Amino acid sequence: MTGRDGGAELSRDPAAPVVILVRPQLAENVGSAARAMANGGLFDLRLVAPRDGWPQDRAWRSASGADRILENVRVFGTVAEATADLHRVLATCPRPRHIIKPVMTARGAAAEMRVCAAGGLRCGVLFGPERAGLDNDDMAAADALVRYPLNPEFMSLNLAQAVMIVAYEWWMAADDTPASRLMTNETEIATKGELDNFLSHLTRELDESGFLRNAQKRPGMVRNIRHLFQRGQVTEQELRTLHGMITELARGRHMRRPASAGPVVAPREG
Template sequence: MTGRDGGADIAPLGPFDPVIILVRPQLAVNIGTTARAMANGGLFHLRLVAPRDGWPQERAWFASSGADRILEEAKVFDTVDEAVADLHRVFATCPRPRHIIKPLLTARGAATELRAVSQRRLKAGILFGPERAGLDNEDMARADTLIRYPLNPDFMSLNLAQAVLVMAYEWYLTHDQTPERSLMTNETHVATKGEVTNFVNHLVHDLEKTGFLRNEQKKPGMVRNIRHLFARGEVTEQELRTLHGVVRALAHGRQDQ
């Protein structure tokens, strides 16, 4: 096909990672953006059931932002039964209430269960329905578990790629070790308590010289407040060096007057 540049170096992370199954997808662009969403979450295996306009479709590659290999490796089936025949577990997204009795999970709950299935070396897939109507009752009859995202009940409209991205994101988080909170320090580092103490001593020394701490009764509390100020946050070594310079400049400025 024309219009491809090789794309990103995407490969399967594990043979038992979940399979994304698009049932009767209608637009090539949506298939491409789905591949892009999958790549963001570390998913690789894509299956298409009876795509309306056939497969392959050039516009999918243009919309995939380099997730070319996912599209190149995508498998096409005529029916849902054929698409899930080799799987051990089948999940299905279900945005609207249905008169069906099945286990119902959130995206996070489904991701946790999918990870457990994968660790047992079993294969699982997730069904996503056509853009306009979603999965019908016959499609969902092939699934053993339903997934419904807890979204704003007054507006629960997701396009196909967004729906896949939510699931891919939750899947990725089940093994991601990124701290929930961190501090970007670039070329510096978070100051040690010793470095903070050294700066506070420098500051207090110059405040004494300027007469700011001349009230001996209030001095201990004022010094403690200064220490609390610098102890409660993650001050960096670079910031302390800058503040040392500020204190020196202020002290010298007073001496020159």
């Protein structure tokens, strides 16, 4: 099923927090905020007294496919009406205004909202108008404030960016993606046996070529070579390539050697 501009159907998480845009001024910003929400798995968007009314076609042009969010937008006249069915409300606040409330980061807010969701409670986050943000009356409806620890010399965010930070932290609070991993595509990480087979092949050819001819240094040199390849996650495809390289080098060496030539012998010292 597609939306007004062909956007894909988006699944909804009933436990996800509600995004409430208070007196948004530009339809394009509403659309961009919907796009940011979809990235973080947030799909319930509410508007409080949008300046130009609702719906606005320009919002769909900037939503980049998050059409279903816009099609299900609910419009309210006041913050109290928009939050009446919620159990906990947070308010983004770029600068404190002599208000005594708990203040948390977006990451802390996401963790708290996950706890609330696990307990069956609905949460919402208020975002203020583009020009001035939420006023004191808006923030009075919130249980806590959310501030982003950004560069204190430049903390200017547009509406969609502010929504994106909360959406991202909400998503990451339950995401188990490893912090780092090796992209192997169609190959796999080589097993220790496969790596040992390659190292045996390499050592054999290094002996044959004379590279390891110094008997006293040979054990340490072999260990160093093994350490080099054991340090990283070598893939099966990389080992096949290295096997092929060694084989071709050995073939080239044998083709260049005169037929009458014997094995490579290290020159005598002295």
